[in-house]
Amino acid sequence: MVTTSTSVRSKSCLGPPSDMSPCGNWKVSIVTSDLPNAGTSSQIYIILYGQHRSSAPIYLYGTDRAPFQDGHEDIFTITVGDIGTLFKIRIGHTNSGLSPSWCCKEIQLWNMNSGKQFYIPVQRWMARDQEDGEICREFPILNKGQPILPVTVYEVHVATGELWNSGTVANVYISIYGEKGDTGSRQLFRSKNSFNFLRGQTDTFFLEAVHLGDLYKIIVGHDGLGPGNGWFLDDIVIRDPTTNREYAFFCHRWLDQEEDDGKIVRELYARDNSIIFARQKLEHNRKETWAAESWKFMKGNTLQFYNRLTGGFVRLHPDGTIDATGEKMDKYGFFDVIVSKGNICIFQSHEIRHLSLALDNGCVTGMASGRASTELRVVYQPNRCALLESVLVPGHTVIFDRHGKIASESAAGYADLSKEFVVFVKGMFLNNAVILLATSLCQALCLQPDGSCTGVGNQSEKSYWRVHKISSGICMFESVKNARMYLRIKDGQCDGTGTGDIDCHFKIKKNLENASVSLESTKSPGLFVGLQADGQAKPVIYTKNGNVFFYPRVIKCWHRVALLHNKMGMPSVSGALKRNR
Structure with a gap:
């Protein structure tokens, strides 16, 4: 059965209706499959792509009855403007109505200006519950029965960031642009994972389109629907199986109306050299990590360097020898930062004041402070571990074998060597100190207005906590912004409405592997302050998946300020406070 033809004019044709010379007039025949339930209640649209440009979406409306029913042919007359030589079409629907699923059998197009005809066999479903779930399809024009461009199934790898609450339940859409057009806006909804866009997860989607040639940009965004719809997108990598090329699109920003610049759509440009992209991403992550960890290397801090391979701390012995087998409280394992110029430091032994860590001719040793060999550059890795590199001879680093003995990179297999160190600062939980409890490189535990x-x-003043030391290893944490409100675990809840009683007492568990701490309730042993995926605090059992890890950062330590004032011959801050009472 054939329907009455309908005339439809594309918004992209800017000339007056009577001026048909610059505008392309087309007759379009669409046959719906005669398979059961192949017809649709949804609104059908078509887009024509030519060598000059594409048309706007053209919605195809019926006149005397509902179009696109089982086994029917619908004919339309459309005006699209001068798009140049046609090379592909996109047809789809809005997924609306009671039965939106649609199976198209074939499409024919007649250019009413040139007389050229194009036949496109389709026989595909456009339905969320059929085939791959897509509700639009692209088809290349045939030349002597062969497609002029291949149809490609792009692999789209979407990495959600590691920040707390970075996942989203909103509907995510992407448009991919290449030298031969674009894919149009496509929803990313069916990946290999059970749930899409979770914190720290990479989702893989498959997107079918007529081959776009070299890719150069994407537009990615979401609809802002659902609770906690904000999204922190790390990056997107698209693999073109036709050419076996990969295109990387770096974002590392929020798509959130409440974060960053408030945008929920971003335009990203391709970096098609995977090696360069990996280096740029590594450098970016190193800078972020250094920004979060650089406070540790302030002049006057006392540090320990823990090696995860050896399971011990770096020690400088009185004879100048060095190893990485020290115990936690070994007196030879503490180092004072006596010089700090950016990331260049001198680490002097806290116990043996005339010796500092040094790299001399590639050998790790203890040398007199101030010599060029004692200047070490701190290079942070994204895993929060630091390398100690010679300033005098770049590339030479402090390195140990698995037995804790000094080594060179050529001395053994790579797996038997380690040059990464977890850095600890002594005295972070002194009484009355003001600290941040960082939860990521740029987030922190914070008291909300509702408690x-x-x-x-x-990581601002709203997230500052004052330490109240109860006994060795046991502290309370009072909000600086909201005095007399304490972090607590009580009645299965973790909040900041404590009054300073035993519900607010926490045992500090130090995690050697990453320099974090975990806060265990002394009233309910085994329960720790933890975070849900959306960042909300709750009592949890200790695990190593990261939700109980907090990275303390000292903002102000009265003990250190008092020492500094005393060294300068000034009254201590604590004394001044007493006199002002």
């Missing part, structure tokens, strides 16, 4: 606590707070 709840979240791990997605900014």
Whole structure:
């Protein structure tokens, strides 16, 4: 059965209706399959792509009855403007109505200006519950029965960031652009994972389109629907199986109306050299990590360097020898930062004041402070571990074998060597110290106005906590912004409405592997302050998946300020406070 033809004019044709010379007039015949339930209640649209440009989406409306029913042919007359030589079409629908699924059998197009005809066999479903779930399809024009361009199934790898609450439940859409057009806006909804866009997860999607040639940009965004719809997108990598090329699109930003610049759509440009992209990403992550960890290397801090391979701390012995087998409280394992110029430091032994860590002719040793060999550059890795590199001879690093003995990179297999160190600062939980409990490189545990606590707070004064030391290894944490409100675990809840009683007492568990701490309730042993995926605090059992890890950062330590004032011959801050009372 054939329907009455309908005339439809594309918005992209800017000339007056009577001026048909610059505008392309087309007759379009669409046959719906005669398979059961092949017809649709949805609104069908078509887009024509030519060598000059593409048309706007043209919605195809019926006149005397509902179009696109089982086994029917619908004919339309459309005006699209001068698009140049046709090379592909996109046809789809809006997934609306009671039965939106649609199976198209074939499409024919007649250029009413040139007389050229094009036949496109389709026989594909456009339905969320059929085939790959897509509700639009692209088809290349045939030349002597062969497609002029291949149809490609792009692999789209979407990496959600590691920040707390970085996942989203919103509907995510992407448009891919290449030298031969674009894919149009496509929803990314069916990946290999059970749930899409979770924190720290990479989802893989498959997107079918007529081959786009070299890719140069994408537009990615979401619809802002659902609770916690904000999204932190790390990057997107698209693999073109036709050419076996990969295109990387770096984002590392929020798509969130409440974060960053408030945008939920971003335009990203391709970096098609995977090696360069990997280096740029590594450098970016190193800079972020250094920004979060650089406070440790302030002049006056006392540090320990823990080696995960040896399971011990770096020690400088009185005879100048060095190893990495020290115990936690070994007196030879503490180092004072006596020089700090950016990331260049001198680490002097806290016990043997005339010796500092040094790299002399590639050998790790103890030398007199101030010599060029004692200047070490701190290079942070994304895993929060630091390398100690010679300033005098770049590339030479402090390195140990698995037995804790000094080594060179050529001395053994790579797996038997380690040059990464977890850095600890001595005295972070002194009484009355003001600290941040960082939950990521740029987030911190924060007290909310309603008394709840979240791990997605900014690293600002709102997230400052004052330490109240109860006994060795046991502390309370009082909000600096909201005095007399304490972090607590009580009645299955973790919040900041404590009053300073035993519900607010926490045992500090130090995690050697990453320099974090975990806070265990002394009233309910085995329960720790933890974070849910959305960043909300809750009591949890200790695990190593990261939700109980907090990275303390000292903002102000009265003990250190007092020492500094005393060394300068000034009254201590604590004394001044007493006199002002």
